[in-house]
Amino acid sequence: MNEKQLSMRLERVAAYLDSYSKIADIGSDHAYLPCFLSLRTESIQAIAGEINEGPFQAAKKQVSRSGLSERIEVRKGSGLSVIESKDKVEAIAIAGMGGPLIASILEDGKNRLAGVQRLVLQPNIAAHSIRKWLIHNKYYLVNEDILEEDGKIYEILVAEPSKEKRHYTEIELLLGPFLSKRRPVPFKKKWQREVDAWKQVLKELEKGKQSNETVAKRNEMIEKIKMVEEVL
């Protein structure tokens, strides 16, 4: 397991976990992320959590093949239920799933988050649902990242617990407070694609029969397009 074998996406996720020595990777599949981190840094210990039997077995195999069975424990279970307070987990990664699923894993397991210093979350879609969960649960974003790999665009959200509730505007929740300021190339590409798709939907809505519902939907979409185009 080296940098060449790891996807650029997971390598970027790993970069935000570098300074922690007790890590949990939830939805670990082949346990590539904890194996990569543990091979790179000798002091790292990890828990790889998996709900499904196939990926759970694949994770166990990868850990054993990498000679890391002493340092990575593969546990079967849903979401954060595999973590216990005695594990003293410092940082959690949840990557490669939809934003709503990541948010529901956090919501269902929030009693397991005491003492966790950092969450590194990589949604494949709908990152805004995670941002909403974070602000409602007193986590604040310390960084955001975005990258393109094999034609797909991935966002990474890095959050830490906060004493007080933070506030993000509607557009910050949608686009990300850091990303909408920095506007890197994959960010512009992602949102230009979204705007183009919304414009297409708008055209369809305008062609069809007009009801109160379609008018409301149309106005909402026009507003959203305007908001995003202003940032782009």
Ligand SMILES: C[S@@+](CC[C@H](N)C(=O)[O-])C[C@H]1O[C@@H](n2cnc3c(N)ncnc32)[C@H](O)[C@@H]1O
């Ligand atoms: C698409 S894979 C991503 C694997 C890896 N994290 C990555 O980013 O490449 C998602 C994995 O999450 C697992 N998963 C889905 N829901 C889960 C849950 N509630 N708890 C634990 N694992 C879950 C699936 O079985 C699958 O192996």
